[in-house]
Amino acid sequence: MLKQINDGIWTISAEFKAFGLIQLNGRATVIKLNDGSLWVHSPVSLSVELKAQIDELGPVKHLIAPSLLHHLYVPAWLDAYPEAEVYAPMGLGKKQPNLKVDHFLSDGEHATSFKWSAEVDHIPLRGMPAVREHLFYHRASQTCLVTDLCFYFREASSFTKLYLKFNKVYQNLGVPKVFKMMIKDKSSFKRSLDEVKSWEVKTLSLCHHALLQEAELMGWREIIDMERF
DSSP states (O other): OEEEEETTEEEEEEOOEETTTEEOOEEEEEEEOTTSOEEEESOOOOOHHHHHHHHHHOOEEEEEOOBTTBOTTHHHHHHHOTTOEEEEETTGGGTOTTOOOSEEEOOSSSOOOOTTTTTEEEEEOOSOTTTOOEEEEETTTTEEEESSSOBBBSOOOHHHHHHHHHTTOBTSOBOOHHHHTTOSOHHHHHHHHHHHTTOOOSEEEESSBOEEEGGGOTTHHHHHTTTTO
16 A cells, blocks of 8 residues: 655555566555646556545546556556546557557657656656656655666565576666666667766665665666666
């Protein structure tokens, strides 16, 4: 269920299995904007109990599919909150042909501004056409929202642990090998991370799986400096 990270920002951790075997888990992040509306990043499964908690916070107005790999539950949230607007990367229509996308997240050199851009910054990770992940930064809480750029697991079952150790993300903040393989233009990708360096990050909200605070962010600088690629 909902867990508050800081003023105006909450997280939701949910069980998720990849290939039916690997317990990666998922994470959504909810931000209450200054106008009282809710901005939801990488929605997870919406249960009756979770919806009741969300409704207590305010009206959901913005649903974010942050990459071509994180979009599965957006249609269900849109059914529950038909007044919300959907933001997604170009190309999602091939995977979700029945989903109406109101705004596309550009992966060009200059990120597009949206209604929430004064409060939540976003940068595309360029050079990855099959992923098109976008990083987001909530300025007020200094929280960076990450989908697949990096993982960190404190514990896992035996089979999942083998997968995580292979990718060097078990009890270690790192970039999974499978993610690195999807980078097709390393120079464009590096320029993307250069833009992230201006963010003063105090919290990392990782979709897979931890929520990391200042004392645990030792590897973050190495990642955005491309030392872990």
